[in-house]
Amino acid sequence: MKTKSRTLPMTTSPRLPLPTARLALLALLLAGGVATVRAADPAPATPAPTPEPAAAPAPATPPARVEGTRIDIESQLRDAMNSGDPTKKKLNLLIDRKSAAGGLSPGSPPPLNPVDHLQREPGLVIRQQRSAPAPAPKPAAPVYKNIPWSYEGEGGPGRWAQLKPEFSTCASGQRQSPIAIDDADTLKGPAEAIAFNYAPSSGTVVNNGHTIEVQLSGENSLTVRGQTYRLQQFHFHHPAEERINSRVYPMVAHFVHRSDAGQLAVLAVLLEEGPPNPLIQKVWTHMPLDVKDHVPLPADLIHVGEILPRDQRYYQYMGSLTTPPCTEGVLWLILKQPASISAEQLRLFGQLYPNNARPVQSLNGRPVRDALLIAPGGRP
Ligand SMILES: [Zn+2]
Structure with a gap:
């Protein structure tokens, strides 16, 4: 041996x-x-x-x-x-080093012990241990940039998920907004009308650094699919985030509603250039110019119903917030008929926010409903 x-x-x-x-x-x-x-x-x-x-x-x-x-x-x-x-x-x-099995393979006799030259059971014999496989290296923890989100540069839409852990859905989400809608790909059929319940309201105009937002108090809601959603605020994007049949509108107003169960429904009113918009005129008149500035509105000044078009057919799909944290589960209702906004009104907003639109996101096979002829109460 x-x-x-x-x-x-x-x-x-x-x-x-x-x-x-x-x-x-x-x-x-x-x-x-x-x-x-x-x-x-x-x-x-x-x-x-x-x-x-x-x-x-x-x-x-x-x-x-x-x-x-x-x-x-x-x-x-x-x-x-x-x-x-x-x-x-x-x-x-x-x-x-010769006996690789250490004499302990099944059925083989115990090895000779060099001390007494007898075959001895284990005790002096130790099997060679296989070295444990090296643990897989942990993926490097993502490094989040401590900068505010924005619409361009380092904090721009393509990098929102890298800014904060809670923004991860902006990159990983599969039901994100906005989207491009093409009539040829929609599910056409009758759908119930959206029941709007808007009333004169008070509120505050806020420049939050990403848009101009009107926070409303008062009883304002819409009802669709048997669910009532209360209006929380509305705000604007320049240009419009939604793309409809390849067309990009110069602006859109988003009316953010929430149900008592916490589900969000956003009504989108597209804006195209034309006569001045009365509702927007009231908001612009009280527009705070500095970021984080607030301007309270006179009592009962705002009636959201003013901006609704006559034709209230709409597209409907499930999407997300279009700003971080890009939360999904948002019911989108996009009115097909745009409202009007004057060139002067457009210019004023564009000076504050030249671009505050998130690019369109992948549809990922989501159905988009094209609600055809409808009327209040569901009558055609
Ligand atoms: Zn919005």
């Missing part, structure tokens, strides 16, 4: 505890097949200890002394440590 000697000097630590010795032993055994341990006092005949366990030649003579007669590793180590000066001990390891 060809063996290889490894010598461990045990003099570096004055009181080498046994568990430490076993650990060092196990570490060495990982490289070999069958191992035999002899703990012995240093003897004059023993070659000088080799600091590195590399290529020490196999000793021609057996060790000078074997502590005890027991052959299991732990007993031999205990015997060795219990007699003489433990700080003067050294550990010889004999490792068989």
